[in-house]
Amino acid sequence: MRPENYQPVNHPASHAFELYFGPNHPGIEGNYALHAVVSGDTVERLTADGGYLHRGFEKLMEERLWIQNIALVPRICVPDPVPMEETYARAVETLGGLEVPVRAEWLRMMVLEMSRLTAHLFTFGGHAATVGLYTNMFWGVTDRDMILDLFEELTGARVYHMYITPGGVRRDLPPGFLDRLSARLDYIEQRLPGFDDLFFDNAVFVGRAQGTGVMSQEQALAWGVTGPNLRACGLQFDLRRDDPYLRYEEVEFDIPTESAGDCYARALVRRAEVVESIRILRQIIPRLRHLDGPIRCPLPNPLAWTIPAGDTYVRTESSKGELAYYVVSDGTEKPWRVHVRGPSSMHAVQVLEHLGVGARIEDIAQIMFSLDACPPEVDR
Amino acid sequence: MSSMTSYPIYRDPDTAIGCRTVDEQERSLLRRVLDRIADHCRARSLFVLHYCTGCGAIELPPSMTSRFDLERVGMQPMVTPRQADILLITGYLSVKTLKRVILTYEQMQGPKYVMGFGSCTINGGMYWNSYATVKRLQEYIPVDMYIAGCMPRPEAIQQGFLQLIERIDSGRATAWQDYYRRYDWYLGNQQAMFGEQFQTPTDVIAEARHYALASAETTGRHTALLEQQLQQAALMPVGPGRAAGESQ
């Protein structure tokens, strides 16, 4: 270290010092930084610092054809890419007046719920790791891999599937897929009591998570919190029921809520959502067995495909919250504007800054993971 | 051409084994055997820096956990760069992250290895026309190996790591030495990206001399700029009211 780089610090006499939860930190979900001013063990002020994952997606999407953007779109949210594909596809279909065949809608619902399962299993592991329970990460990631195997069989890729395209889906199911999916769902259901013993009923975790990062419903509504984080504050609102898309009106599912609004409540809501996703998938499987039809509506030549001028705002319930796309077309073959509103735009920035005040240093990571803050969505 | 081409190359006979320029004719048989043993052991106990720089990081937990278990080849994640051997650039590098990656890379102690993960490190990948991502990683830090894919699956990651282990074992993974030998070129690219005021807290030239890797290309016109800034900084008064450091 060069001696010139030693700077005398000129702070007024206080107990506060600055702590950088820099980008290289396992307690931060992804590549993101938090600048904390702490006094003793308690955080006085938390400032979020993003942009480490910025790729300029919205600019890139304006430079590519409508069909080329389906390769860019899943990469915006790394752990849960399928809702991104679905929202973009639905926006293009709304603008272009395309009608998605029924079988394709059910296939889309299937991959959406499978992706929700993988994202929630990943958060079990992530949240547990922030309180020091690393076994749960091994379990969660490995169980998630069982579903990624199914994705690989269906779409060819484990993480970025590019399966949902405007007009339908890219491929139909391989033979025997639904049986394998059903068997995997049985497997995950039978694993849940194990997760309960290890994690959700674990006295140490309950002690750490209850009362940490508490949000009241009024605060959550004022701060723009959506998704499982809002449901953990007691409001039963789910875009699958309240702004329905695809065929969610034809399946039965509950919307689990908790009322405490703390980290424990958010973890419980996600665990309950895993059960609901499995329930939805079990209703989708028999439909897909008996439903025939095309998987894609006829599309024009994708290299010369123009969408009529207009704009649309499309919302999806991703595993993290309300994901929305605002797409504007000017009648040419490239989008004029695509604005991606990720749920973590609220959760990772303003909500985290508010909840961090008064938290202890060791709880910052827990709060961030319990909010399921996903930095790639914030930075795009 | 730089006027600093001739300076004494400091060879400390007690410098650690295996991290000096290997001139096979000069080294004694004992030294070569010890080098070989050190490389063999080093290859089997690598710490990977836990820094998720981009999207490829989502395939790291599957590779490291029970299913594809990287720990059986001796690899573990390590949180601090001071004790890590491998820096994985998982996926694309945005410009903001690149600055931190260079700082992190310089904090790691030699020998160290950089793996470029995914096609974005090779030629910009999916974001080739983005103003915010770096196109060629090897211009800023030396890269040992690239793993192709978008993103590479755990089996590909494992194969990449096994190849890296084999390269380390056979003594061919010496890209880290290139940073010391051609620091002026790397610094030039870094300054082109971040401005001529860019400097890091690490004194790379002194380290190059310590490792006996300094060459004619370690210093040049870009490091001359660094020297100028240091001299100016040394002349400035130290005390309250001074602007917070120039290094960032």
Next chain:
Amino acid sequence: MSEAQLPAPLHAVFDEITGVIFKRQGARRLRVDIDADRLPTLLALLKGRAGYLHLSAISCVDWPQDSEFELVYHLGSYETQVMVAAHIRIPRAASRYLSVYDIHIPAGFFERDIHEMYGIEFEGSPNMTPFILTEWQGPPPMRKDFDTLGYVNQHYSWQQYDPQWLRELEARGGGLVE
């Protein structure tokens, strides 16, 4: 469009405010075009009278051919299924507008984002410092006059890829399509 097609809670709002243009964009989407100086009133009325508590996003669209920026405020309600998108236009040269942070807290993030990406100043917004582009020295990148490929060609270099098989192909008269 007739008032009868508006959902009930919105009647109370649009009776108060005049000079708006409605367009129904689907079963659950309502587009409202309004003057820039009347937008805060509309947002406050929608929040207070009609229960539109949720500001989903603020989007900015650059229309250089009209020399205007279009700001779109997407509002949702927890009681009605209809979403309202309020569109305003501000002149491109002036590029300033009011902040609606005092009505909707989520606006703070979006206004900060639009400021660094488009260069629009929002008066009254709590934080206008860059969030993502903290070390960016160029012009606001999302504007239509910023050429990202030109910037890339100027500031970055590409891998040289000159394999033997390609050289042989070029020697025979073939090669890559430009």
